[in-house]
Amino acid sequence: MSNKLKIGLFGFGCVGSGLYEVLNQSNLLNASIEKIVVKDRDKHRSLAKDRFSFEKETVLDDSAINLVVELIDDAEAAFEIVTEAFRRGKNVVSANKKLIAEHLDELLALSEECGVSFLYEAAVCGSIPVIRNLEEYYNNDSLASIKGICNGTSNYVLTRLNNELKSFDEVLADAQAIGFAESDPTLDIDGFDSKYKLQILLLHTFGLKTVPQNVLNIGVRHVKAEDILFAKEKGLRLKLISYAKKVEDEIVAFAAPMFVKDDSFAFEVNNEFNAVEIEGLFADKQVFVGKGAGSFPTASAVLSDVSALQYNYKYEYRKLGSNSSSLADDFVFKVFVSSKNAESLSLINFIQVEEEFSSSNYSYKVGLIKSSSINYELYRNQPDLFIAAFEDAEIELIKKEKQQVESLEV
Ligand SMILES: NC(=O)c1ccc[n+]([C@@H]2O[C@H](COP(=O)([O-])OP(=O)(O)OC[C@H]3O[C@@H](n4cnc5c(N)ncnc54)[C@H](OP(=O)(O)O)[C@@H]3O)[C@@H](O)[C@H]2O)c1
Numbered sequence: 001m002s003n004k005l006k007i008g009l010f011g012f013g014c015v016g017s018g019l020y021e022v023l024n025q026s027n028l029l030n031a032s033i034e035k036i037v038v039k040d041r042d043k044h045r046s047l048a049k050d051r052f053s054f055e056k057e058t059v060l061d062d063s064a065i066n067l068v069v070e071l072i073d074d075a076e077a078a079f080e081i082v083t084e085a086f087r088r089g090k091n092v093v094s095a096n097k098k099l100i101a102e103h104l105d106e107l108l109a110l111s112e113e114c115g116v117s118f119l120y121e122a123a124v125c126g127s128i129p130v131i132r133n134l135e136e137y138y139n140n141d142s143l144a145s146i147k148g149i150c151n152g153t154s155n156y157v158l159t160r161l162n163n164e165l166k167s168f169d170e171v172l173a174d175a176q177a178i179g180f181a182e183s184d185p186t187l188d189i190d191g192f193d194s195k196y197k198l199q200i201l202l203l204h205t206f207g208l209k210t211v212p213q214n215v216l217n218i219g220v221r222h223v224k225a226e227d228i229l230f231a232k233e234k235g236l237r238l239k240l241i242s243y244a245k246k247v248e249d250e251i252v253a254f255a256a257p258m259f260v261k262d263d264s265f266a267f268e269v270n271n272e273f274n275a276v277e278i279e280g281l282f283a284d285k286q287v288f289v290g291k292g293a294g295s296f297p298t299a300s301a302v303l304s305d306v307s308a309l310q311y312n313y314k315y316e317y318r319k320l321g322s323n324s325s326s327l328a329d330d331f332v333f334k335v336f337v338s339s340k341n342a343e344s345l346s347l348i349n350f351i352q353v354e355e356e357f358s359s360s361n362y363s364y365k366v367g368l369i370k371s372s373s374i375n376y377e378l379y380r381n382q383p384d385l386f387i388a389a390f391e392d393a394e395i396e397l398i399k400k401e402k403q404q405v406e407s408l409e410v
Contacts, residue, residue: 003310005031008059010081011071012038015095017046018295019069019302031306035059060084067309069302070094079103086114093305095122095298101196104209117314119305124197125150125274127297128290134204135315141280145245146205150197152272152292153181153188154220154240159270162237165225180272190380191217191240194255198242205244206251207319210327216254216371218379222386226362227338231259238388239266250328257388259336264391330372338364339384347382349373
């Protein structure tokens with residue numbers, strides 16, 4: 001028997017209004033939106049004014065509401081709403097990756113303590129059903145890696161740069177004008193959004209709980225036309241990748257631009273599309289491609305969680321505790337670093353340089369570095385410095401070179 005779901009919806013923006021529509025069009029669900037809470041009292045809405053309220057208590061105090069769907073754009077306010085809903089015994093569905101990545105431990109512990117379900121399929125790659133697959137289908141396979149194009153905004157910008165060789169600022173302004181990028185694009189183009197999603201993937205792929213400070217993110221803000229030409233000359237493309245790979249008994253994880261070859265899962269994933277490649281020990285590589293954002297695609301993932309709750313579905317986190325792998329805090333990988341000013345390259349400590357080029361207005365180096373020698377602040381404070389990894393070389397070189405470097409250091 002399915003449960004009748006009485007929903008208290010927080011947020012009626014892009015995803016919230018999309019959910020309202022798709023729920024109305026789906027006659028398979030035994031669910032109804034009882035109350036909607038938003039923030040701005042003066043905003044014009046597509047529904048009658050009396051459908052909305054502005055105080056979270058309207059939903060939280062209503063004992064008839066058994067499901068809170070949290071679709072707001074404020075991670076701190078969301079934390080208050082979600083934790084209070086748990087305490088009141090209400091199940092929660094959310095699409096808020098920032099909330100989840102920043103409060104992973106507390107949210108898991110509290111939902112467990114309160115005996116409620118907390119589902120968030122839409123938080124990673126919108127419509128692509130990756131979390132539930134990791135939880136259920138890949139539950140018994142030992143996973144070797146997970147890689148994703150998880151941010152549609154940066155993928156759209158990189159695709160346009162690859163096709164048109166315009167300046168980054170010009171393409172970003174276009175993306176903002178057509179609604180593919182926020183007015184403050186920091187979370188998307190500086191790799192934070194990709195990192196938050198990676199943290200959720202790490203939990204469900206490897207049973208690894210992380211905090212944002214421990215996972216490296218660098219972004220695409222400093223990419224130059226010359227960097228795109230470098231890629232083209234070598235038959236590569238630049239993609240912002242959320243990357244995690246098991247190396248010996250550690251997990252190497254970061255969100256960064258990567259040069260990918262034409263046989264990569266990421267090469268032909270363009271514009272606002274997302275993709276995830278999961279590599280299992282037995283299943284080998286499998287790729288999911290789809291829309292990672294947008295009103296209806298994201299709402300479809302929320303709807304799927306709502307539907308699962310009709311049958312009391314919960315994530316079981318079976319990989320938590322059964323997995324002894326820890327996050328690698330330092331590793332060696334191959335990077336490309338470029339700058340308009342050759343002197344800026346000296347900020348990066350290369351263990352070994354494989355290739356270099358220098359002219360009066362553009363220089364680059366390709367070689368091996370330790371991950372601990374770069375960080376977000378270095379990237380962000382040097383507006384001229386573009387740093388990217390290499391998908392395949394990185395996979396091979398971490399293990400081999402790590403051992404070599406350690407033996408050199410003894
Ligand atoms: N957009 C996407 O494609 C997409 C994809 C995947 C995940 N997500 C995630 O989904 C969530 C919602 O994103 P969105 O794009 O729908 O955002 P949005 O269009 O900016 O809408 C945000 C909504 O949240 C409401 N809100 C903000 N603070 C609130 C508060 N304290 N209490 C009640 N309501 C509040 C706003 O109210 P007002 O209407 O009164 O301003 C608005 O209705 C975010 O966590 C986002 O990261 C979005």
